[in-house]
Amino acid sequence: MPNPPLLDPVETLAQLVAVPSVNPMGRSVSGPPFGEDRLTDHLEELLGRLGLRTERQPVAPGRENLLARLDGDPPPDRGGRVVLLDAHQDTVPVEGMSIEPFVPEIRHGRLYGRGSCDTKGGMAAILAALSRLVAERPSGMPTLLVSCTVNEEYGFTGAEALTSLWESHGTTIVPCRPHAAVVAEPTGLDVVVAHKGVVRWRCHTTGRACHSARPADGVNAIYRMAPVLAAIERYCRQELDQRPVHPLCGPPTLSVGTICGGTSVNTVPDRCTIEIDHRLPPGQSPDASRQQVIDSLDQALGGSGSLQHDPLSMRGLALADEANGVVAETLAALVRATAGECRRVGVPYATNAAFYAAAGVPSVVFGPGHLDQAHTKDEWLPLDQLRQATEIFYRFCLAPEKGVSRAL
Numbered sequence: 001m002p003n004p005p006l007l008d009p010v011e012t013l014a015q016l017v018a019v020p021s022v023n024p025m026g027r028s029v030s031g032p033p034f035g036e037d038r039l040t041d042h043l044e045e046l047l048g049r050l051g052l053r054t055e056r057q058p059v060a061p062g063r064e065n066l067l068a069r070l071d072g073d074p075p076p077d078r079g080g081r082v083v084l085l086d087a088h089q090d091t092v093p094v095e096g097m098s099i100e101p102f103v104p105e106i107r108h109g110r111l112y113g114r115g116s117c118d119t120k121g122g123m124a125a126i127l128a129a130l131s132r133l134v135a136e137r138p139s140g141m142p143t144l145l146v147s148c149t150v151n152e153e154y155g156f157t158g159a160e161a162l163t164s165l166w167e168s169h170g171t172t173i174v175p176c177r178p179h180a181a182v183v184a185e186p187t188g189l190d191v192v193v194a195h196k197g198v199v200r201w202r203c204h205t206t207g208r209a210c211h212s213a214r215p216a217d218g219v220n221a222i223y224r225m226a227p228v229l230a231a232i233e234r235y236c237r238q239e240l241d242q243r244p245v246h247p248l249c250g251p252p253t254l255s256v257g258t259i260c261g262g263t264s265v266n267t268v269p270d271r272c273t274i275e276i277d278h279r280l281p282p283g284q285s286p287d288a289s290r291q292q293v294i295d296s297l298d299q300a301l302g303g304s305g306s307l308q309h310d311p312l313s314m315r316g317l318a319l320a321d322e323a324n325g326v327v328a329e330t331l332a333a334l335v336r337a338t339a340g341e342c343r344r345v346g347v348p349y350a351t352n353a354a355f356y357a358a359a360g361v362p363s364v365v366f367g368p369g370h371l372d373q374a375h376t377k378d379e380w381l382p383l384d385q386l387r388q389a390t391e392i393f394y395r396f397c398l399a400p401e402k403g404v405s406r407a408l
Contacts, residue, residue: 004050007131009390010111010383013124014104015042017113023090023153026313033102036089036150037062043089043148046127050134055173059161063150067162067173070134072143076175081142083397084361085130086159086352087123087184088152091115098377110380118374121381122184122367122389123148129393138398145178152352155314159352163359180327181361182396183353186369189339189385189392193328193364194248194346196279197318197354199286202310203228203297209263209270218268222261225272228307231300232256232276232293239296246281248321248346253279254293275313279348282320286312316350317358324362331366334395339388347371366392 019042020033032038040056047054047068057065066089074080091114094101101114111121130146149158166177185192205225210218236254245251254276261272280289294309301307321328321344328344335342349371353363368385 004134005131006135007046007050007124007128009124009128009386010106012046012127013111013116013121013381013386014106014113015046016120016124017104017111017116018102020102021089021091021115022093023151025093025154033094035062037064039089040064040066040148040150047146050131052130052134053173055171057161057165059150059158063158065150065158065162066148068146069173069175070130070144070146072141073137073139076143081180082145082176082178083142084145084147084178084181084356085126085184085393085397086147086149086162086181086356087119087126087367088149088158088352089123090150090153091118091120092153092375096377097379099379106383109383111383111386112378112380114379116381117186117369117379119184119186119367119369121186121369121386125368125386125389125393126184128390129397132394133397141397142179143175144397145174149352156316156350156352156355159355163355167359177359178356178361181353181356181363182327182331182393183351183356183363183365184367185351185365186371186374186381187345187347187366188370189335189366189368189388190343190345191328191332191335191364191366192347192351192353193319193321193324193344194246194282195319195351195354195365196249196252196281196348197284197286198280198314198316198350199278199290199312200276200314201290201312202273202275204308204310205272205306206308207268207270207272210268212266212268215268218270221269221272224306225259225261225274227301228274228297229256231297234300235293235296239292246283246346249281249318249348250346252281252284252289253348279350280318282318284318286315286317317354319351319354319357319363319365321346323357324364327362328364331364331392331396334392335366338392338395339385 207219207221262269
């Protein structure tokens with residue numbers, strides 16, 4: 001086989017951005033640009049050119065995790081350590097963007113395009129570092145398991161599916177439970193050691209439709225939702241604001257993000273729906289916290305049962321910092337040596353890392369770019385951070401005296 005190519009992180013990122021992988025976000029949509037299948041094909045071809053064997057793991061119809069492995073020295077079957085490097089394939093939708101979402105453009109040291117920051121920049125850094133490690137095969141390197149997961153933006157089902165592989169005693173690609181994981185997300189090259197979890201669900205009020213010329217003949221479901229919204233505001237102010245604040249992640253939060261009701265202006269609506277987003281610091285149970293909200297609303301509404309709650313549409317776990325300190329400090333020291341500064345921080349958003357941690361893998365979150373640029377109408381990534389992140393991922397995977405193996 002000819003020598004594998006060395007990947008340039010900027011060129012690799014441009015290629016990734018040019019392949020649409022928009023998460024449907026629960027909508028009944030299909031075809032380009034929705035779904036990760038085109039990007040999965042591209043990644044499989046790229047990793048094949050590096051000489052790595054890959055494996056697809058079905059998660060949902062047309063949506064597959066892509067896994068690749070580079071054996072270390074020694075390999076896992078002779079006691080070698082395994083490090084998981086994870087980046088999700090999906091992006092948020094593109095409605096309202098002020099730039100061409102899938103035409104990568106470099107201006108003023110930035111690469112613009114949907115997913116450039118969240119999180120194809122981190123994926124490009126991992127792939128470029130991996131190509132260098134494939135070419136050099138440094139002695140003492142841990143085995144690297146690279147996972148390109150699906151559906152991070154709307155459910156974390158890709159991460160949950162991946163953990164099932166080592167919990168069921170591995171596959172040909174996943175030989176065992178990894179000893180550490182780094183999840184690529186835009187952290188500004190800080191190391192995220194803790195983050196919040198999230199639960200989301202929809203609530204409905206119902207009424208009776210009639211002609212708006214005689215509204216008294218019906219029951220307006222939108223009016224019935226009004227006291228629910230007021231009760232949610234009171235719950236946030238009187239209950240959530242009084243709870244202990246997590247030192248890294250802050251307090252729990254709750255917000256109503258969408259409201260929908262009615263079919264036309266001249267019809268009294270018989271249904272109104274809101275969607276709730278509840279963010280929870282480490283140590284607070286997602287299911288128990290949701291039930292507390294439901295019980296509080298039921299009490300505020302006089303036990304009328306007028307508010308109907310759907311099952312959870314999303315359940316993201318929180319990441320605690322109790323078990324990842326050694327991996328975090330090893331990575332942070334490499335960041336300081338490469339970029340000059342690094343903090344160990346907590347953040348309010350959820351990631352795949354919490355699922356790997358819950359499955360017994362010390363996990364941290366790290367990557368180029370800032371949250372301020374993620375999901376925006378002109379999403380971009382600073383290329384200096386992309387190059388620095390590539391070097392940091394490379395050094396993290398080196399021999400015991402230089403990289404992560406000494407921490408495992």
